[in-house]
Amino acid sequence: MKVAMLGPIAWRTPPRHYGPWELITSLLTEGLVARGIDVTLFAALDSVTTATLDGVSPRGYEEDADLDGRVWEALHVSYVLSRSHEFDLVHNHLDWLPLAFSAHCAAPMVTTIHGFSGRDILPAYRRARSQFVSISDSDRAAELDYLATVHHGIDLAGLPPGPGGDDLIVFGRIHPDKGTDLAIDIAERSGRRLVICGIVQDRAFFTERIEPRIDGERVLYRGSVGPAERAAVLGSGVALLHPIRFAEPFGLSVVEAMACGTPVIAYRKGSMPEVIDEGVTGRLVADVDEAVAAVAGVPGIDRARCAERARERFSADRMVEDYLAIYRKIVSSKGRPG
Structure with a gap:
C-alpha cells in the first residue's frame, strides 16, 4: 500500500513546540513506516521523518514571516493532488482546502477532521469526494457521514509517569477559548501556584487578562514548552487545569498529562466527558x-492508575492500527464515495 500523507504546513512536522495537527501527522506517519507501509509525507521541507519527504514549502509558514500561509497551502495542495495518481490513498490532515479540490484527486481520499473553525466551512465538506474520520464522537457535524472515530494517540515513550507535585498546570494556546484567565482564578482560590505553558494566540487577551497577573511567584509563564520538556512539566503537577469555554474537539495536552499520571480538572464541554474517566484520570x-x-x-486520585488508564486508551500504536484498518477498508472497496 502506498499512502500520501497530506500534512499541514503551519509548523514543521513534528513540531518544535506547538503544532497539534503536525504532531499527530508525524506520529501516524512514523507508526505506518514502522509497519512496512510505503508513506510519502507531504509537509514543510524542513520536517523530520523516516518516510519519504516531499512538498513545496521550505518551512512552516508560522515559523517564517516571509511565507504567506494562504499562498503556500494552495501550492502545497496543488502539488499533492498532481501526484495523487501515484498512490493508493491520500490521507488529508489539512482541513477544508484539499476538499475543495478533491474532485481532482486521482486516489481515494480520507480526511481526519481535526476540528471545525466554523460552520461556514461546511460546504467544502458536504461537496467533497472524501471519507471522513472524526477525532471524537462529540466533534461531529450532523450534516456529514463519518467512516469512523479515531481518538488521537500519543508517544508514550516520551511521556513517562512523573512524580507529581504541588503546582497546578495549564498547558495550551493562550486564548479565551482555553480559559487561561479562569485557570488563574481557580489556582488563586485554591491557594496553589499556577504554571502556564503555551503560545500566545490572542495577543490582546494575553496583554489585558493574563500578563498583569503573572508575578513570577504565584503565577508563572514558561512560554511554549517543546517535546524535550513536556513530560517533565506535565508530570510535575498535582493537576492540569482545562477550564475551556468551547467544545474542545479532543485535547492532546489532556491525555498527555494523564499519561504522565497527572489528573485533569476540565470543564464538561466537547470531548472532555469522552476523554476523561471520571474519578480515575480526572474530574469534570x-x-x-x-x-x-x-x-x-x-490528591485522592491515584496517579499510577491515572497513567495506566490513559496509556491503555491513548497510545500512538492503537491510533496507527485504527487508521490501518480504515485504509484497508477504503482501498479494498476502491474507496470512492458515490
Whole structure:
C-alpha cells in the first residue's frame, strides 16, 4: 500500500513546540513506516521523518514571516493532488482546502477532521469526494457521514509517569477559548501556584487578562514548552487545569498529562466527558467553584492508575492500527464515495 500523507504546513512536522495537527501527522506517519507501509509525507521541507519527504514549502509558514500561509497551502495542495495518481490513498490532515479540490484527486481520499473553525466551512465538506474520520464522537457535524472515530494517540515513550507535585498546570494556546484567565482564578482560590505553558494566540487577551497577573511567584509563564520538556512539566503537577469555554474537539495536552499520571480538572464541554474517566484520570466540572472543590480532592486520585488508564486508551500504536484498518477498508472497496 502506498499512502500520501497530506500534512499541514503551519509548523514543521513534528513540531518544535506547538503544532497539534503536525504532531499527530508525524506520529501516524512514523507508526505506518514502522509497519512496512510505503508513506510519502507531504509537509514543510524542513520536517523530520523516516518516510519519504516531499512538498513545496521550505518551512512552516508560522515559523517564517516571509511565507504567506494562504499562498503556500494552495501550492502545497496543488502539488499533492498532481501526484495523487501515484498512490493508493491520500490521507488529508489539512482541513477544508484539499476538499475543495478533491474532485481532482486521482486516489481515494480520507480526511481526519481535526476540528471545525466554523460552520461556514461546511460546504467544502458536504461537496467533497472524501471519507471522513472524526477525532471524537462529540466533534461531529450532523450534516456529514463519518467512516469512523479515531481518538488521537500519543508517544508514550516520551511521556513517562512523573512524580507529581504541588503546582497546578495549564498547558495550551493562550486564548479565551482555553480559559487561561479562569485557570488563574481557580489556582488563586485554591491557594496553589499556577504554571502556564503555551503560545500566545490572542495577543490582546494575553496583554489585558493574563500578563498583569503573572508575578513570577504565584503565577508563572514558561512560554511554549517543546517535546524535550513536556513530560517533565506535565508530570510535575498535582493537576492540569482545562477550564475551556468551547467544545474542545479532543485535547492532546489532556491525555498527555494523564499519561504522565497527572489528573485533569476540565470543564464538561466537547470531548472532555469522552476523554476523561471520571474519578480515575480526572474530574469534570461546570464552573470555577466546582473546579476549586475538585482541586481540593484531586490528591485522592491515584496517579499510577491515572497513567495506566490513559496509556491503555491513548497510545500512538492503537491510533496507527485504527487508521490501518480504515485504509484497508477504503482501498479494498476502491474507496470512492458515490
